[in-house]
Amino acid sequence: MAIAEPKIVYQRPTSLATRVTHYCPGCTHGVAHRLIAEVLDEMELREKTIGVAPVGCSVFAYNYFDHDYVEAAHGRAPAMATGIKRMLPKNTVYTYQGDGDLASIGMAEIMHAAARGENITVVFINNAIYGMTGGQMAPTTLPGMVTTSSPGGRDIESMGYPVRMAEILSTLDGAGYVVRRSLHDPNNIRKAKKAIRLAFETQERGLGFSLVELLSSCPTNWKLSPVDALQFIEDKMIPMFPLGDYKVNPEIGKLRV
Amino acid sequence: MAIKGWIEVDELHCKGCGLCVAACPQNVMSLDMERLTPKGYHPVHLHADGCTGCGICAIVCPDAALTVFREAKIKA
Amino acid sequence: MAKKLYKGNEAFAEAAIRAGCEGFFGYPITPSTEFLEYMAKRMPELGRAFVQAESEVAAINMVYGAACTGKRVMTASSSPGISLMMEGISYIAGTELPCVVINVMRGGPGLGNIAPSQGDYYQMVKGGGHGDYFPIALAPSTVQEAVDSIALAFDLAEKYRSIVHILVDGNLGQMMEPCEMPPMQPLRETPPDWAVSGAKGREKRILSSIYIDPPDEEVTNLRLLKRWMEIEASEVRYDELHTEDAEIAIIAFGTAGRVASTAVRQARAEGIKAGLFRPITLAPFPKKEIAALAKRTKRILVVEMNTGMMLDDVSRVIEGKVPIEFYGRLGGVTPLPDEIYDEIMRISHNIDAPAPENPRMEWVTRLEKILEGEN
Numbered sequence: 287m288a289i290a291e292p293k294i295v296y297q298r299p300t301s302l303a304t305r306v307t308h309y310c311p312g313c314t315h316g317v318a319h320r321l322i323a324e325v326l327d328e329m330e331l332r333e334k335t336i337g338v339a340p341v342g343c344s345v346f347a348y349n350y351f352d353h354d355y356v357e358a359a360h361g362r363a364p365a366m367a368t369g370i371k372r373m374l375p376k377n378t379v380y381t382y383q384g385d386g387d388l389a390s391i392g393m394a395e396i397m398h399a400a401a402r403g404e405n406i407t408v409v410f411i412n413n414a415i416y417g418m419t420g421g422q423m424a425p426t427t428l429p430g431m432v433t434t435s436s437p438g439g440r441d442i443e444s445m446g447y448p449v450r451m452a453e454i455l456s457t458l459d460g461a462g463y464v465v466r467r468s469l470h471d472p473n474n475i476r477k478a479k480k481a482i483r484l485a486f487e488t489q490e491r492g493l494g495f496s497l498v499e500l501l502s503s504c505p506t507n508w509k510l511s512p513v514d515a516l517q518f519i520e521d522k523m524i525p526m527f528p529l530g531d532y533k534v535n536p537e538i539g540k541l542r543v
Numbered sequence: 544m545a546i547k548g549w550i551e552v553d554e555l556h557c558k559g560c561g562l563c564v565a566a567c568p569q570n571v572m573s574l575d576m577e578r579l580t581p582k583g584y585h586p587v588h589l590h591a592d593g594c595t596g597c598g599i600c601a602i603v604c605p606d607a608a609l610t611v612f613r614e615a616k617i618k619a
Numbered sequence: 620m621a622k623k624l625y626k627g628n629e630a631f632a633e634a635a636i637r638a639g640c641e642g643f644f645g646y647p648i649t650p651s652t653e654f655l656e657y658m659a660k661r662m663p664e665l666g667r668a669f670v671q672a673e674s675e676v677a678a679i680n681m682v683y684g685a686a687c688t689g690k691r692v693m694t695a696s697s698s699p700g701i702s703l704m705m706e707g708i709s710y711i712a713g714t715e716l717p718c719v720v721i722n723v724m725r726g727g728p729g730l731g732n733i734a735p736s737q738g739d740y741y742q743m744v745k746g747g748g749h750g751d752y753f754p755i756a757l758a759p760s761t762v763q764e765a766v767d768s769i770a771l772a773f774d775l776a777e778k779y780r781s782i783v784h785i786l787v788d789g790n791l792g793q794m795m796e797p798c799e800m801p802p803m804q805p806l807r808e809t810p811p812d813w814a815v816s817g818a819k820g821r822e823k824r825i826l827s828s829i830y831i832d833p834p835d836e837e838v839t840n841l842r843l844l845k846r847w848m849e850i851e852a853s854e855v856r857y858d859e860l861h862t863e864d865a866e867i868a869i870i871a872f873g874t875a876g877r878v879a880s881t882a883v884r885q886a887r888a889e890g891i892k893a894g895l896f897r898p899i900t901l902a903p904f905p906k907k908e909i910a911a912l913a914k915r916t917k918r919i920l921v922v923e924m925n926t927g928m929m930l931d932d933v934s935r936v937i938e939g940k941v942p943i944e945f946y947g948r949l950g951g952v953t954p955l956p957d958e959i960y961d962e963i964m965r966i967s968h969n970i971d972a973p974a975p976e977n978p979r980m981e982w983v984t985r986l987e988k989i990l991e992g993e994n
Contacts, residue, residue: 291614291615291616292612292613292614292615293612293613293614293615294610294611294612295548295596295597295598295601295611295612295613296598296601296602296609296610296611297610297611298553298607298610299607302607303823306555306556306582306606307605307606309605309606310558311558311559311560311584312558312560312561312562312605313605314605315605316604316605316606316607317603317604317605319607320604320605320607323607332818333817333818333819333820334817334819335817336687336815336816336817338684339827345829346829348825348827349825351823352818352823353817353818353823354815354816354817354818354823354824354825355815355823355824355825355826355827356684356687356714356815356825356826356827357714357825357826357827357828357829358680358683358684358710359680359683359706359707359710362676362677362680362683362706362707365672365676365677365678365680365681365683365684366680366681366683366684366687367684368644368670368677368681368684369642369644369670369680369681369682369683369684369685369686369687369692370684370685370687370688370815371684372642372668372670372681372685373641373642373668373684373685373688373690373692374688374816374817377816377817378817394673394674394676394677395673395676395677395680397673398672398673398677402670471566471603472566472599472602472603475602475603476602505560511561512560512561512562513561513562513565516562516565
């Protein structure tokens with residue numbers, strides 16, 4: 287006779303702290319956090335991981351993970367992570383950065399961390415806007431996109447064009463793994479998780495700098511419902527920021543996870 | 544027989560964003576307008592039978608508020 | 620151990636290594652570059668961390684990260700570079716991390732020049748970064764003293780979980796001078812109980828300078844202040860030369876102090892009762908000792924290689940109880956012993972004259988005459 291027994295299909299990862307996040311309902315920062323925690327659990331890295339939090343909406347990221355964390359100055363997380371990794375090369379070190387942090391004020395630090403082939407992992411959240419300060423134009427804001435500091439829409443004549451970080455960073459020889467993924471639907475979230483896994487695998491194997499750019503939503507500052515915000519990623523952001531593998535070390539390319 | 548699944552909602556974490564409601568392939572999830580979480584959100588719940596325990600709701604949940612179960616058949 | 624001839628910057632770097640420095644992060648800038656070059660060679664030989672950063676901003680933030688591991692870490696730079704580092708310095712202070720920052724000062728503001736100056740007194744002694752914090756500031760006057768002060772700086776940094784600034788100028792950084800190196804210290808084996816290392820078998824640790832609730836920040840500011848008061852009570856350091864019976868007491872630090880000591884000896888040889896009080900800790904400032912000096916001397920002469928920054932601190936301590944005079948050279952010009960000797964002679968001829976109303980203003984008039992003569 288068959289006995290029915292409950293099997294857990296999904297439960298909260300242990301690398302995630304129990305604290306409730308301050309993120310707005312439907313914000314995909316939470317998805318990115320969850321995926322990192324799941325990967326750290328699966329790779330059993332929690333006890334040797336040190337995270338570096340940015341300045342921006344994810345400034346309190348250190349509260350939401352159950353592992354060691356430090357808090358960087360705006361844009362400087364890759365430099366801070368460099369300092370930690372050089373002192374503790376056996377530890378796993380990653381930064382979590384938004385687009386203003388990484389692609390504007392921290393442009394020098396991210397470029398040179400990648401150029402040095404610094405053995406750190408970067409999770410880069412691109413939601414095309416400054417969230418924490420209330421919706422100003424980011425270096426990744428789309429042409430024509432209305433923000434509080436581009437109230438008439440981003441005018442490319444005077445405000446320039448969005449920056450494609452994954453593409454730029456992939457040109458550097460120190461980079462071992464640079465990809466762009468999106469968090470707008472279950473299938474893409476699965477692919478994002480796999481990419482985060484491979485980024486940490488890159489670090490664990492000492493294959494250089496690894497970065498996963500994640501297209502992410504900001505329902506509040508985009509002034510869209512959480513569901514419509516995901517549609518915006520698919521319709522508007524992906525055409526500007528194509529998903530794909532921009533640099534994959536062959537050893538990682540062969541890996542099956 | 545259809546696979547039987549169910550979810551547990553952690554009402555401390557659920558913010559009623561509705562991403563799981565939109566993603567649920569069985570259309571058996573909705574926000575419970577009769578209830579409020581401690582933070583003041585309407586939490587998600589299963590309003591009908593048909594959950595298969597596929598876990599897609601948990602994959603899209605930004606707050607890791609969902610635990611997903613599925614009935615597993617074990618031969619005695 | 621025998622004395623050996625060292626170039627200042629290289630001596631400081633070797634001293635830092637011997638004091639157990641495990642991480643150096645820097646960016647080339649004259650007149651401190653030899654420090655970085657020496658570290659570039661020696662640190663990898665010893666299996667320790669060296670990174671030439673992309674900027675001083677990155678360098679100090681690498682120091683910030685490295686300091687989070689509880690190991691002895693540092694950077695060295697010069698004035699414009701230190702300005703760039705002020706962001707990270709404030710964060711390090713706010714996170715209560717130990718680290719050592721050496722400033723081989725040069726003429727400024729702006730790009731200025733590469734000649735020795737003491738124009739960063741306010742920046743290094745008062746803080747320089749944003750927010751309510753207190754750095755410890757050491758001002759050695761010889762290569763040997765600088766070498767010794769580096770081990771002291773690491774000890775103080777760890778003891779008080781504080782940033783320690785060491786102020787030297789281009790003279791000390793660039794000069795060759797015999798000095799005795801201390802022995803190599805063993806490296807710390809276990810990290811301190813606040814450092815990040817991975818949450819293995821313990822609660823997770825967070826190192827941050829954020830206190831988002833103002834009452835939490837207030838408590839933090841108060842904790843930093845109380846720690847600072849403890850430092851003020853127990854870590855004041857200074858040097859004195861012939862001050863016990865001095866009628867004219869010079870107060871000067873670093874290179875200016877060293878030049879003044881020659882002038883004082885010259886004056887003493889001629890029977891003039893001159894003395895030198897040389898603060899070694901500019902922060903904490905030797906307030907009590909200078910107040911005591913004011914009670915036994917007739918006139919004080921402050922000598923600096925800036926427009927009278929320490930003069931303000933001295934005036935605050937003296938409170939008009941004894942006349943103060945000032946002599947300074949600016950912009951990368953180092954005063955000669957003769958200039959200070961001339962000042963001693965001028966003062967000794969007017970020892971009972973009324974106190975200058977504004978020592979800085981009267982010095983400006985005298986300096987302008989000197990500059991006319993020099994040109």
